[in-house]
Amino acid sequence: MQRAALSKPLPAAFWLALAALSLSLAFYAKPLGEALSLEWLVDYPKLWIVPIQSQISAAMHWLIDEASFGLFTLREALRFLSGLMEVPMNLAIEGLATGLLSGTGSRAVEIFPPLSWIAVTVIFAATGHYAKGWALAFVQLACFLYLALFGQWHSAMLTLASIAVTLPFGVAVGLALGIACHTWSGFDRFMRPVLDLMQTVPVFAYLVPILFMFGFGPVSAMIATIIYALPPMIHNTTLALKAVPDELREFGTMVGCTPSQMMRKILLPSALSGLMVGVNQVIMSSLNMVIIASMIGAGGLGYDVLFSLRRLDIGAGMEAGLAIVVLAIALDRLSQALATRHPPARKTTSRAFPLNYPRSFLCVAVIAATWIGGNWIEALQTFPEGWQISTRQYWGELVKAINLNFYDQLEAVKLFFLATLLLPVKGFMLGLPWAWVIGLIALGGYKLGGWRLALLGTMLFGFILLTGQWDYAMISLYLCGVSVLLAILIGAPLGILAAEVKGFSRVMRVAVDTLQTLPTFVYLIPVVMLFNSGDFSALIAVTLYAVVPVIRYTAHGLDQVSPNLIEAGKMIGCSKWQILTKIKLPLAAPHMMLGLSQTIMFALSMLVITALVGTRDLGQQVYTALSQADPGLGLIAGLSVAFIAIVTDRFAAVAAKWLTAGG
Amino acid sequence: MNSSHNRRPAHWSVVGGSTALLAAMLGLASPSSAESTDPIKLTLNDWTGQHISATIMGKVLESKGLSVEYVQADYIAQFAGLASGDLDVAMEIWDTTAKQLVADGVATGKIEDLGGTGMKAREEWWYPSYMKERCPGLPDWTALKSCAEAFSTPETAPKGRYVGGPVAWGGNDEERIAALGLDFEVVHPGTDSIIFAELESAYQRKAPIMIWGYEPHWLNAKYKGEFVEFPPYAPECYTDPAWGINPDATYDCGKPTGMIRKVAWSGVKEQWPTAYDAIKNFQISNAEMSEMVSRVDLKGEDLNTVVDGWIAANSAVWQKW
Numbered sequence: 001m002q003r004a005a006l007s008k009p010l011p012a013a014f015w016l017a018l019a020a021l022s023l024s025l026a027f028y029a030k031p032l033g034e035a036l037s038l039e040w041l042v043d044y045p046k047l048w049i050v051p052i053q054s055q056i057s058a059a060m061h062w063l064i065d066e067a068s069f070g071l072f073t074l075r076e077a078l079r080f081l082s083g084l085m086e087v088p089m090n091l092a093i094e095g096l097a098t099g100l101l102s103g104t105g106s107r108a109v110e111i112f113p114p115l116s117w118i119a120v121t122v123i124f125a126a127t128g129h130y131a132k133g134w135a136l137a138f139v140q141l142a143c144f145l146y147l148a149l150f151g152q153w154h155s156a157m158l159t160l161a162s163i164a165v166t167l168p169f170g171v172a173v174g175l176a177l178g179i180a181c182h183t184w185s186g187f188d189r190f191m192r193p194v195l196d197l198m199q200t201v202p203v204f205a206y207l208v209p210i211l212f213m214f215g216f217g218p219v220s221a222m223i224a225t226i227i228y229a230l231p232p233m234i235h236n237t238t239l240a241l242k243a244v245p246d247e248l249r250e251f252g253t254m255v256g257c258t259p260s261q262m263m264r265k266i267l268l269p270s271a272l273s274g275l276m277v278g279v280n281q282v283i284m285s286s287l288n289m290v291i292i293a294s295m296i297g298a299g300g301l302g303y304d305v306l307f308s309l310r311r312l313d314i315g316a317g318m319e320a321g322l323a324i325v326v327l328a329i330a331l332d333r334l335s336q337a338l339a340t341r342h343p344p345a346r347k348t349t350s351r352a353f354p355l356n357y358p359r360s361f362l363c364v365a366v367i368a369a370t371w372i373g374g375n376w377i378e379a380l381q382t383f384p385e386g387w388q389i390s391t392r393q394y395w396g397e398l399v400k401a402i403n404l405n406f407y408d409q410l411e412a413v414k415l416f417f418l419a420t421l422l423l424p425v426k427g428f429m430l431g432l433p434w435a436w437v438i439g440l441i442a443l444g445g446y447k448l449g450g451w452r453l454a455l456l457g458t459m460l461f462g463f464i465l466l467t468g469q470w471d472y473a474m475i476s477l478y479l480c481g482v483s484v485l486l487a488i489l490i491g492a493p494l495g496i497l498a499a500e501v502k503g504f505s506r507v508m509r510v511a512v513d514t515l516q517t518l519p520t521f522v523y524l525i526p527v528v529m530l531f532n533s534g535d536f537s538a539l540i541a542v543t544l545y546a547v548v549p550v551i552r553y554t555a556h557g558l559d560q561v562s563p564n565l566i567e568a569g570k571m572i573g574c575s576k577w578q579i580l581t582k583i584k585l586p587l588a589a590p591h592m593m594l595g596l597s598q599t600i601m602f603a604l605s606m607l608v609i610t611a612l613v614g615t616r617d618l619g620q621q622v623y624t625a626l627s628q629a630d631p632g633l634g635l636i637a638g639l640s641v642a643f644i645a646i647v648t649d650r651f652a653a654v655a656a657k658w659l660t661a662g663g
Numbered sequence: 664m665n666s667s668h669n670r671r672p673a674h675w676s677v678v679g680g681s682t683a684l685l686a687a688m689l690g691l692a693s694p695s696s697a698e699s700t701d702p703i704k705l706t707l708n709d710w711t712g713q714h715i716s717a718t719i720m721g722k723v724l725e726s727k728g729l730s731v732e733y734v735q736a737d738y739i740a741q742f743a744g745l746a747s748g749d750l751d752v753a754m755e756i757w758d759t760t761a762k763q764l765v766a767d768g769v770a771t772g773k774i775e776d777l778g779g780t781g782m783k784a785r786e787e788w789w790y791p792s793y794m795k796e797r798c799p800g801l802p803d804w805t806a807l808k809s810c811a812e813a814f815s816t817p818e819t820a821p822k823g824r825y826v827g828g829p830v831a832w833g834g835n836d837e838e839r840i841a842a843l844g845l846d847f848e849v850v851h852p853g854t855d856s857i858i859f860a861e862l863e864s865a866y867q868r869k870a871p872i873m874i875w876g877y878e879p880h881w882l883n884a885k886y887k888g889e890f891v892e893f894p895p896y897a898p899e900c901y902t903d904p905a906w907g908i909n910p911d912a913t914y915d916c917g918k919p920t921g922m923i924r925k926v927a928w929s930g931v932k933e934q935w936p937t938a939y940d941a942i943k944n945f946q947i948s949n950a951e952m953s954e955m956v957s958r959v960d961l962k963g964e965d966l967n968t969v970v971d972g973w974i975a976a977n978s979a980v981w982q983k984w
Contacts, residue, residue, distance in 0.1 A: 089847050104702045106721070107730040208743055216736065216744030264795060295737035297744070303709075303735045310709045310855045311881075312863055403867050413815055525856060529864035532816065533826070533852045612853030623853055624830050627739045 026431035026636065033204045033433065042433040049468035057632035064212045072133025075213060082214040082223075085169070089218050090160035091329035096120070097154060107506070114157070116381045117148050118368035121362070124330065126359040131337035135350060137481065143330035150390065152323035158300035159327060162218055162225075162293065163556040170282045175275070177230070178237020190237070193646075195231040200601065202608045203228055203292050205638025208631050211296055221293035229285035233278040238277050240274025241267055283335055284516065287328040289521045293491045294613040300439050301327070314399055314525055315392025323520035329510070329516040399526045407530065414536045420481060422535050429478040434470055438462065441647070449654040450590060456650065459645035469618060471642045476617040476646060479535065479610060480603040483542035487599055492592075495554025508551060516548045520609045538610035546603040553595025555589030594657035597649045604645045618644075691771040699934045704733035704751045706741045711966070712879055712956045716780065718970045720945055723981045729938050744853030746773040748928045752942055758921030759784045759877070765926055777925040777939075781946035782879055784791055784921045786834075787824065788891040789876025790814075792867050802892045804843065804889070804917075809865070811846035814871045823847040826861050828875040829854060835914045835965035837876075838880065842912035843893070846871070848931070862886065879949050944984035 011636045029608050033042040040048075067074040094100050100112035115123075128136035180513030181188040193363040203224055214220040244267050252266045288314035294302030374381030402410075436463070438461055445454035464473045498508035520541055531537045561584045569579045618637050625634030688736045701782045703724060705717045718933055721731040742764050744750035756765055768774030790801065795849045797813040800806030807814075807823070814823030814956060827836045840847050852858055858874050859882070866886055876882050876890060893916055899906040900916035907915040922981035925942055974981070 077797075093699070104730060106725050106732065107700070207740065207896075212747065213742060215747060216734070216741070216749035278922035292737065296740050297734055297736055299735045306709045311711060312856065380953065383877060400867055403864055407864075407868055407870075411817065418818070516842065525860045528852075528857050528860040532818075532861060532864075533850055533857050579808050612857055614850050614857070615854045616851075620853065627686065627740060629739065 006282050017250045018287045018440070018443075022432060023428070023549070025433060025436055029431060029433045029436070036119070041435040042063050044434050044465055044468075046468070047345065048466075050466045052467060053630075053632040053636055056635050057630060058429050059648065060209055060463065060631045060635075063439070064209065076272045078213045080216060080221040085219050085222065086217075087254070088403065089165045089222065092164045093158065093218070096161045096164070097157040111513075113371065113374060113381055115367065116374055117144075117153055117383045118370045118380060119367045120157070121148070122366045123363050126363050128334055128337070128495040129358055131334060131341050136333060136337050139333055140330055143314035143326045146326050147323055149388060150323065151383075151385070151388040152301065152304075152320060155299070155301045155304050156327055158298070158324050159287075159290055159302070159324070162222060162300065163283065163331070166222045166225050166229070166286050167279070167282060169222070170229050170286070171279055173226065173235025174230050174278060174282065178234045178241070178278075181234060181238045181240040196235060196646050197639075198227055199231040199643050200604060200642035201635075202605065202619070202622050202641055203289065204608050204626045205378060205634040205641075206631075207292070207296060207626060208629055210635065217297040218293075218299075220296050221289075222299035224296070225286050225289040225293055226290055229282045232281035232285065233607055236274055236278030236281065237271075244270050248516070250474050260307055269482060273339050276335065280332060280335045283331045284328060284429070287324060287517050288332075290324055290405055291521060302514060302519070305522060307468050309521060312525070313392065315390075315395035317391065317522050319392055319393045322517050325514050325517045329513055332513065373592060380509065399414040399529055399647055401528055410530050414531050417539070418536060422539065425482055427537070429474045430471065432474070434465055437474075438465070443652070448651065450660065453650055453654065460647050463638045463643060467636045467640070469621065469637060472616065472618045472621050472637070473640055473644060474609055475615065476619065476641065478547075478605070479538055479542060479615060479617060480607070480644075483539055483546050483606075484596075484599050485602050486539070486543045487546040487550050487603070488596075490543070491550025491556050491599075493553040494547075496558065496580070496585075499558035505555065508555070511549050512548050520545065520606065521612070524609065524612060527657075532611040535615060537613040538615045541609055541613070542606045545606050546599050549595050549598035549602055553598065554588070554592050555592030557595070558584050560591060561587045579611065591658065593652070596656070600652065601645055602642050604641055607641055668872075671828050673913075677756045677946050680700075698729070698937055700730060700923075703931070703935055703938055704732050704734050704749075706736040706744070706753045707733050707739070707912075708736065708738045708753075708755070710851060711881070711960050712738070712952055713755040714943075714945070714966055715952065715959070715970060716785075716954050718966065719947070719973060720754055720942060722970060722974055723941060723945075723984060724938050727933065727937055727941060742768060742774070743915045745928050748769065748930050750928065751923065751931050752777075752927045754925055754945075755780065756926045757784045759786050759919075762921070765924070768926070773929055775927050775929045777943045778929050779922040779924050779946075782923040782949050782952055783879060784879075784923050785826075785873060786877035786918050786920075787888070787893065788873055788889065789882065789888055791886055791888040792868055794871065794873075794888075797871070802889050804845075804891050807838040807845055807847075807891065808843075809912060814847070814873045816871070819848045821846070823873060826850050826852065826858055826872070826874045827977065828852075828858070832862050832875075834875065834918065838912070838914040839916075842907075842909045842915040844909075847943070871976075877951045879956065881953075881956050884953065885961055941984040946980075 033039045039045075066232065069357065072412040075222075094114065096114055099110040100110045101108040103109055121141060124140040124144055125137045128138075130138040130487035147153050177191065181191050205226060206227075210220050210224055214223055237355045248266055249262070250408075254263045257266065277660055290298075290300065291305060294300055294303070294306060300322050304320035305317050305324075308320060341467055370380045378384070379387075438458055441457040442454045443462055445457040462469060496507040523544070524537070524541055526539050527537050531540065565583055565587065566579060569583045574582065607617055608622055609619070610617065611619035611623040617639050619638035622634055622641070625631070625637060679886075681804065688793055705721055707714055709718055717733065721733065724731050730947055734744075736750060736753075738794060739761070741750055742761075745753060746768055758765075765776055766772065769776055771873050788804075794813065795801050798806050798810035800810075811823035814822045814825070814921070815821055816824045818824070823846060825836065825840075826848045828834050828851070830851050830853075836849050839845075840849065848949075852861070862872055862874050862882075864870075873891075876888075880889075894900075896919045897906065898919075901913055904913050906913075909915040925945060927939075955969050955981060958969050959966050
């Protein structure tokens, strides 16, 4: 049955008719419903909303305040756990930022200074050289000098310390769970929806429960970060393990490996580069969380961003935000180089011991020298304030100049978009009767992917309806839908350019990394100054973020096309344009479709940010729940976001299958 | 189980850390002495005035021989930390934004209200002075009846556009507009940085703008402008439709002013009695605070220097706390 549905695409006329019907319903459903007294089919009655919100809140309070294992309560157990995690966290903070302290609070005395700025820079440069050579060493050097030069050092080290601890925790847990998923297929099936939720429920939705359970401070921030950053590590672990060639496994079985030997000696080493992709994702996700982590006691660069913007100091916010980007680029390039590093054949030399390890020797020497020297020459320990430079006043001036000279033009653009795109789509989405939308999901799910998909879609959207989040969900869908569309229109050509034009790809990579890790808040303030708060500003913010996976996957997809086929195209006399449109793009299409699902995820993850500029969507619900400390509402709205993500992701996946099968 | 036994300083030394850990593992509780030597954790939220209050308090406590630690925390999220004793004192909790959270916390017995700071929060509709020429009769609210359009933007015209506060702040502005018969549309940004970004933008262009302004803040130091004068608030105005100009509607008046109070974890009294008294007695005026805030935010002076100046000039005041 399912097969039949898949292989025989329905006539286009059917879908066209559905679309036309939806359009007319969006406009006439309200009067029609009133005339037939079927309003309840159009607007879900408030009285029917299932009040699970307060029950969730109550359950949460019970869990936190009373749940007990007899000898100790759940909360005590969690507090003990966070006490354990605090040990490495404090060590990292003391080693990088504050110095080893004796005593606490304002009585604390520094008994050992932190690693000096020179030492940290040299260590990273040396690691860069080890991983890839001089070019990377220079990148590391430039990045860390930027942090010192622009006065971001102390905060950057706080942020680096929390990443330094989060990373091994996240990687270890992710690796263990990934191996478990690989080993037991039942566990894999159980984890799949859990991972989807972890990735899509906005962090704000579970921030307050985490604070209650783990206490206020860097550890809570770390746990929130790990929850968010874990799924890609697990995904990549299972993917990498699956990709190990069968010959290797057979070889292992032949020589009589035990299961644990097989894992340790054969599977993990051969999956190493795939695993490192996961590590890289954990780093990038942790840096995404810097702002939120700073709200619950992690401090560092994220806090600087919030504090500057609260004063409308756009320049200071921009510099702290760029410091996050610089840190991200340094760590990203380093971890990727380590992932793809081919160990050189070991040279047997008879040089004196330290010269065999020149880089380690250099690092130890610099650490020792700056530690000792720092006692007399302050500049060796901390970068002198007098040497710091700042561009902060120029950013504010720049925004002011644009505001004074181009506001009218920008406003015309905004009004054009509002009138022709945003408002009509919004009216359409809000006008659709809920019963029709759920019916469409069921029908579309059935036709595209069989009854399972239909059931899933109906149930998840049913939850949104029953809990009274319908209208907010429709506004979220409209905002994300329009943004994804724009992101594709902008991102796909840029991705093609990045893949086709030499030299452009490097620029594009930095631009994409910047868009992904620069805290949205930094550019949201100038956007609001130029476009006022409202849907258009939200659209800009979401599109800027959602364009990242579009560019990445397009460029990546085109890069993967086999050179033989391109060669063949050239032989039969295709022009460059023909090669692109007839060979490369069709072959890259499946990969680009994978990117679509990521784009939707990225767009949805921005909903909480759009709430800042006054949209009345699910993000606003999550945000309101946070400020009213209402864990029930937060969780419901958060789950609604996740459900939209899951349903659209599944639909996009089957639609991609369809398209590639057809083309 | 007294939660004070679970307290951990944020920055452990290695040695101190492992002993505390050991104690936690064995469930040991150190007998509480008269005044704990653990640091008192004061929260730092994300606005300058709050940093000044916290730093003044911190310096005063230090001068009394207590150990102080500052922890960066979100204004709302800090309540979870205060309730669990992870954080000890929040120096500026505004009745206008967090009255309910304080009431809820006090009701559970985990949070203690340590009374007003001496500062009064005022919030109301606010406009820059240049709007007075376009809407004569301001600051009296009746002027708005006839010149809503002067405050409009293309998206809201002919209605005026009012940039209100985040939904979570409440404020009842939609009801106020209806009750007073004004022709305004409310926009709710999600955070107050956005309100001031809108003001900054409009102010640069001398464009129409009406925002939710509040004091103490650098608003009136940086920009020329004033609050709209609505019929003064009375509690009955919010509950009794018959009260006020519009006999059929509530909210036909301005917004209430509110205290800015100090809020603490309920264990502070027992653990640091001296500090508890000093925090309770902390008092500062709106004028003093506004002056310090504008020196830091607008003139770019160092916050610690400004606070030290206040400490030096007012020793007679804080010695008594």
